[in-house]
């Protein structure tokens with residue numbers, strides 16, 4: 001692998017005696033991993049039922065290594081959202097942010113969802129995940145992955161962080177900032193990144209990261225916890241950014257991350273000398289089985305000293321005023337279901353013996369959504385999805401959505417048609433073809449059926465006289 005001379009010089013200066021081991025790691029095979037969706041299956045169960053050889057990743061509870069030459073994305077379990085393909089060190093940031101059901105969580109730079117899908121799974125349907133990305137096309141991929149995972153309590157936004165900060169001052173319990181970076185830890189996985197590397201880009205990202213984390217801190221509640229991560233090695237973008245953040249925000253303190261023997265400490269001298277920077281964690285490819293990552297876990301202290309309390313109060317007041325001004329500017333949007341719509345939705349739920357989780361159902365443009373609790377100040381925020389898209393009202397009936405199918409499990413719906421993972425029928429279904437010769441049985445009946453591969457939902461199909469009309473979402477179909 002041909003690496004830029006300037007990059008090599010920088011790494012030689014950083015690593016000293018270790019430099020040769022680091023460079024040699026570029027000749028070693030890259031690491032392949034998948035992370036199990038705990039909304040659908042436990043890691044233990046997956047370990048027993050995995051359709052190809054896997055090995056547990058020692059520092060990630062629901063992570064598994066698989067070998068080069070295996071293609072997990074081709075298996076129907078991938079289409080069922082049973083796992084997400086992710087390089088093992090990239091699994092680490094979300095694994096070290098202690099998200100609990102009921103938390104308000106923000107993933108500020110979330111696309112395509114490698115970490116947001118894990119945060120959503122940890123919430124177990126309670127609380128809310130705001131998953132944001134500045135790029136609209138990448139935010140679409142993020143939404144797709146969250147829906148594939150069956151995540152319901154989501155708000156997928158496409159905003160600049162400063163705009164979000166106006167709407168969510170001091171709102172979140174947990175924030176992940178997986179910042180855009182120079183990607184030095186991606187060289188082995190994606191050699192194209194090498195071509196775009198330059199020391200100017202390192203400086204560019206370091207500056208951009210400061211502006212992103214500044215907004216993130218404004219959105220963290222006192223006592224809340226934030227994890228900052230990158231997939232790069234440069235000091236400027238890692239200890240440098242975190243050192244600056246600590247200087248600007250004395251209410252922040254670094255916490256230790258749940259340890260693993262392969263992790264290395266951050267270097268205070270690379271970030272202005274603050275000794276606590278040693279709490280940061282680095283994953284070096286020559287020291288453990290990961291491509292490379294940096295992580296810092298920060299907590300916003302609750303007001304302690306009188307000065308600090310006053311400063312936080314002033315900050316809070318300023319932010320609340322901004323929210324009040326915004327509220328005045330925007331009329332309240334109406335989203336209640338019409339009586340007819342309510343009737344059609346209830347008829348559908350009754351037919352399948354399904355129950356919606358607690359929450360508010362809203363209708364927008366003839367579509368129904370189960371929406372999470374949100375402050376009024378979100379009005380005006382650009383978003384792709386608010387909550388779980390349940391389905392559409394069409395010609396006097398309700399048609400359930402793909403996202404709703406992915407959210408459901410066969411235990412929650414009374415009409416289920418399950419294909420075996422190795423069957424030709426599951427492949428036909430995923431290609432969008434009509435499936436014939438289906439026999440009705442105890443669970444599989446005429447009408448809307450939740451189509452599954454083994455016990456994992458894939459989508460909808462409408463059964464009549466042994467013929468399954470395929471309702472699998474066109475844009476998700478296999479070619």
Ligand SMILES: C[S@@+](CC[C@H](N)C(=O)[O-])C[C@H]1O[C@@H](n2cnc3c(N)ncnc32)[C@H](O)[C@@H]1O
Pocket residue numbers: 108109110111112113114115116132133134135138159160161178179180181212
């Ligand atoms: C390292 S990637 C995130 C990867 C993602 N967390 C995952 O695990 O799949 C950084 C992301 O930040 C987004 N981004 C770049 N500048 C941003 C900004 N100013 N605010 C928010 N997101 C930004 C990029 O579009 C990109 O998707």
